[in-house]
Amino acid sequence: MARSGAVPSPAKARGSGSRTSDLSREQQLELYYYMRLTRSLEERLVNLYRQTKVVGGLFRSLGQEADAVGSAYALDRSKGDILSPLIRNLGSMLVQGARPDEIIRQYMAKGDSPTRGRELNIHYGDLVRGFIGQISHLGDMVPVMAGVTLSFKMRKQDRVGLVYVGDGATSTGAFHEGINFAAVQRCPLVVVVENNGYAYSTPLSKQTAAKQLVDKAIGYGIAGEQADGNDVIASYEVTKRAVDRARAGGGVTLVELMTYRRKGHAEHDNQSYVPAGEIDKWASENDPIDRYVIRLRGDGFEESEITSVDQRVADEIDRATDAAEASPMPEPTDALVGIYADPPEESPLWFRQGIKSAVEVHERPSSWGTHDV
Amino acid sequence: MSEITYLEAIREALFEEMARDENVFCLGEDIGAYGGAFKVTDGLMAKYGEQRVIDTPISETAIIGAAAGAAHMGMRPVCEMQFIDFLSSGYSILTNYVATARYRAMLPCPMVVRGPSGGYVRGGPFHSQNPEAAFLHTPGLKIVYPATAVDAKGLMKSAIRDEDCVLYFEHKYLYRRIKEVMPEGDQVVPIGKARVAREGKDISIITYAATVWKSLEAAEQVQKEDGLSVEVIDLRTLLPMDDEAIVATVKKTNRVLIVHEDTRTGGVAGEITARINETAFEWLDAPVLRVTAVDVPLPYSPPLEDYVLPQTSDIVLALRKLAAY
Secondary structure, eight states: OOSSSSOOOTTGGGGGOOOOSSSSSSHHHHHHHHHHHHHHHHHHHHHHTTTOOSSSSSOOOOOHHEEEHHHHSOOOOTOEEEEETTTHHOOOOOHTTHHHHHHHHHHOOOOOOOTSSSSSSOOOOOOOTTTTOOSSSTTTTTHHHHHHHHHHHHHTTTOEEEEETTTTGGSSHHHHHHHHHHHTTTTTTEEEEEOOOOOOTHHHHHHHHOSSGGGHHHHHEEEEEEETTOHHHHHHHHHHHHHHHHHHHHHOEEEEOOOOSOOOTTTTOTTTTTTTTTTHHHHHHHHHHHHHHHHHHHHHHHHHHHHHHEEEEEEEEHHHHHHHHHHHOOOOGGGOOSSSSSBBBBBOOOGGOOOOOOHOOOOOOOOOOOOOO | OOEEHHHHHHHHHHHHHHHHHHTEEEETTTTSSSOOOOOOTTTTHEEEEEEEEEEOOOOOHHHHHHHHHHHTOOEEEEEEEGGGGGGGGGHHHHIITTTHHHHHHHHOOOEEEEEEEEOSSOOOSSSSTTTHHHTTTTTTTTEEEOOOOOHHHHHHHHHHHSSEEEEEETTTTTTTTOEEEOOOOSSSTTOOOOOEEEEOSSEEEEEEEEHHHHHHHHHHHHHHHEEEEEEEEEOEEEOOOOOHHHHHHHHHOOEEEEEEEESSTTOOOHHHHHHHHHHHHGGGGOOOOEEEOOOOOOOOOOOHHHHOOOOOOHHHHHHHHHHHH
């Protein structure tokens, strides 16, 4: 392999989660459902993107579905645990209850999307279901989740928080400040570092001189564990140990999940910087869904059980797409609402008084190279 | 009732708000056992314990980010920046995360970021700053900057009770120089409302924080020496700005001087001037003038600092120029 650094080769990453997992049959099938839903939903989004129905960029988590789903599955939704995802954590959000129609509405910039057209892609949250939307400034969610879990501690609540960062975000000041603060305060927080080998085009070897990212835990005086992120059961189990530790008052754990980003940073990225053969090797030898299906079959699941999940996922995505496509775009003047609780909305500027839509009166010259959606 | 200082007024507000609402807590560097670099939080930890008065690592990003996370969950954090100069170390998370949270994610962020600000104290480039203009440009934040002890207390109460993030600048030159008797009971000062610090009819000074006092001195001087009647408007809140009060004083005196301690270019005075120009141009009998610091980092040595910062004599000069226009 041309790359150096801590990302394992597919062969090395083949370790599996234990065969004695505490998960019921239904739960094991549910893990498959969330991984399949993640992948199929993203495939549907690719179709919509190619039809120019996705207004902004499209971010895939192809090959990372197991780490996202397995880790989030370790949280206890009945206790009010909260996670904050990153851009490759569609699967984690689905586990917490995010719905496919919401995701499609977000991508299509619809007026009834969770952020009413203000934010892109999977940048949204819901405190009731237990996920807080990320922002684009990597690392910033670590201090925020330190504060969320600080509130759990202050109120003596039996709740845990989980925050995702990538290999790239471990280089930020916010990551350091947030994890250090949470460690000192012994906040009930799990920090999952998804090491997928690349931050945009930058390989791990140019991101850090550390041999492995889990080593950073030592410097913060917290527990650290590493696991195969392409094994959904291993991802679940390692995160579950961290969640249990946090809930028992044991403070912060850094969990490094080893995985691989098979698509570019976003759909436009041609991955010219990736060594030849690397992506194919991971696709053919270490696809997390393929691996899990083999495991399910080995554990006695019927083929019909698996295909019925596939059918359920396909139906849900069709219904979600129809609903999202039928959704309206936002009213332009909704842009003025809700920057503060008080005042509840801004006044229109003098040149927009009485005008409902900017583009009715301001045609953009075609020479700008832009077009209205 | 005896007088208390501007600093003690802030402290009183913190004590009273923590007693009123158990969700209020303080976090910052050296604020607990030590009581803060200026002793604003002195005694808070002894009364409320280290769970609610948190000594943090030197981590402005973590302090502000953690406050935001706790605020989402219904807490009411009050962050101390040891000096407001260090607010810039938390600039990204404050402007990108906190200020946008309600709008982009419908996440409430009721929190206060407070800290000692301003010069005239020989603090040098990193212990004298007035960074309010940087945040005036950030939708989603509110900014208050009191000049009196009564306002210091009342605005702190309002800031803590506000549903959004309030930057609370406290002027360290005023900490122990300004003393007042506090009003009885639970007095709040509304955010977004300016105060007429001195009534007048010939010229208006629009200002805030320490230069309110320099403006009052200058007004007194030109009253005696020139017979000029100068009105002084203390903005108290910079964001949202009290446009009504600004336009009212323009219409009353038709001559306006804006005074602030911060540097000139891109400063608050430029914004106020633009607003007057757009909404009350025909009421002006003279161009709007500014007295501000010159555009340099604030130097340490007394002759240098005195030269850079606005002084009462500068304000007197500007008032005479406006009167003669």
